[in-house]
Amino acid sequence: MTSRAATVAVLLASAGPGLFFAPVFGLGPLVLPLALVAATGLVVVEACRRWQALVPWRAVLVLVVGLLALVLALLFPTTVGGLPTGETVRALAAGLTDSWQLTLQSTWPARADPELLLFVPLAALASVVLGVELLGRSRWPLVALLPGLALLGLSQAYVALTGLTAMLAAFGFAVVAAVLLTATSVETVPRGTGRPVVAALVMVPTLVLGGAGVLLGSAVGPADRQVFSLRDTRFAPLPPDRVASPLDELPDRVRNPDQEVFTYSTNAPVDRWRLVVLDRFDGTNWTPSVQPRRLGTELPPAASVTVLPVEQSAHVEYADPERPWLPSQALPASVTGLAPLVDETSGTLLLSGGAGPVSYDLSWWEPDVAADVLGRAAVDSTARTGFGDLGNVPDGIVTLARDAVRDTRPAFQTALVLERFLRENYSLATGDDLPSGNGWPQLSAFLTDTRRGTTAQFAAAYVVLARIIGLPARIAVGYRASGAGRDVVVHNRDVLAWPEVAVEGVGWVPLDPAGVPSGKGGKGDGLAEVTARARDNLPEPDEVRDPELPEDSSADADTDSGGGFSFPFVPVSVAVAALLVAWLLGAPLARVVRGRVRRRGPGARAVAGAWAEARDRLRAHGVPCSAGMTVRDLAGASGALDRSVVTGLHDLARSVDVALWSRTGPSEATVGEAWSAVGEVRRGLARCPWPARVRAALDLRTLLRPWR
Incomplete structure (x- = not known):
């Protein structure tokens, strides 16, 4: 039998890498199930040490006892008096086949529900079973670390560790390997002075090589390297509902202005509510390019966007859940009361298979930017949407777009100039005779002939003109806010379509080319008020100049990039590779040197x-x-x-x-x-x-x- 120290080292190396899923679920939900997996492995190994007849059944016992422990910890509601049921078996099967996919389809931190979390302790349990068996049956102790290394690789495929965390994780794995090698090396040494010497001879070089591997990993894994993640191409399936676009429904809603849509309660100022964002245009129809994910516990803002430190929140009562879209904000942070899908780029919330009224609490982030900074900001050329196809552009539209902004370079100031052009030269249609359609025939007539349109046509016209001159733009459809307070009612009369422009460091900024008044709740330092102040500070048409080009900050960027490392799996693999190379080459080389010395x-x-x-x-x-x-x-x-x-x-x-x-x-x-x-x-x-x-x-x- 192997020593207890070697067994504990293998258990730590086998189950411990499950903790590297902490960026996905948070550390708290992982500690108990992973600790149970390691503890059950240790208990079974000790039982086999006491009763040798159990050794042939060791793998089966570790698996069965570990599964029972996970059932009691995570799936107890599916049991009857603590005994597994058919529902328990189905939940375990789903943990093997579905939970890893559902987690990839979620925003992170994901909800710590068993249907998402279960695959991590199950993978750790498989790693423990294999690690214990390899330790007991193989003459090469480091082979027992391979299952844990595979689990570590899986965690890094989800989200790669960076910086100091990655360095500590890599060195910790090297320490466990050193303990394992030391424990197995001194097993044949009698108790006495020989064991400390052997332990030092094995432990010290292993730790030195492990540390060298970590440092080498930091050198070969630059911070600006794009880190691969399985999550990059996995999204939740869209709801199967096929309903009319909210953009096409605007005229009908305007004709029934008194119909209630939803109510909300909030003490924070709210400018508008969004339902859907449309960023694809084929010349006839506007459609959303939604990449939905299951909303986790909280959705952090993009790293490039500075937000106010305190989230805003509201309680929403929505009576039209048959539609997949829910009232939302541009930067949603969390939703309680529902488990919706979310498109991280647009803030769109979707609910699949809804039936009957729903209520939920929504929290969101508000960008933190000053009016003068916003006024001179650059557009975000890296925006995921906003640069799509425009179909066959009619004659004269390109010239119109360039004349509207007087060929100034794309910047947020240019976006405000284009907004002012539409406000001053076009009018909002009112009454019962409202124009309809948002394809090129209707937009061309609006821009070059009638100059009268709905908010949908103003928004669509703005977006096509903005894209022609190089501004990333898209259409949002939703409602004006009706104030702040308790049980505020939003009616059909509040329906609105507006364009949004991607601004560097701020995100998507709503504009109002139709000149429609903002919601009554838009006060203070919210993005709507900041945009209004930037609009007021816009120079007169004859004084508009090309915005200043941003200073070259490549040197600063190089300096800043040294503040952290980005080497997800490289440090660990390099450290272990260093140990393996030292073993594979060091042992034969030591024999050659020893033979020559003896000769x-x-x-x-x-x-x-x-x-x-x-x-x-x-x-x-x-x-x-x-x-x-x-x-x-x-x-x-x-x-x-x-x-x-x-x-x-x-x-x-x-x-x-x-x-x-x-x-x-x-x-x-x-x-x-x-x-x-x-x-x-x-x-x-x-x-x-x-x-x-x-x-x-x-x-x-x-x-x-x-x-x-």
């Missing part, structure tokens, strides 16, 4: 070195050997090997006799005969099967003197 000894010492060399070579091939054995004793114990091994040992025995009993000591000829006999032993061992030769070459224990 160069003077007289009797060279003959004794030949005897020690033969003895250690045979120990590596599994021949039982102790410190008190003679050469002829060892020849008798080597009968199962090739005949030339026994012949070489008998020749070596004669040389040893001369060295021990000759008054004048062994001659150079005797030394040569002794090492020729060692060569004969080596050639005989070379005829052993290759697995035996590989194990012998990599056995670290035979680098030490036999203590027994």
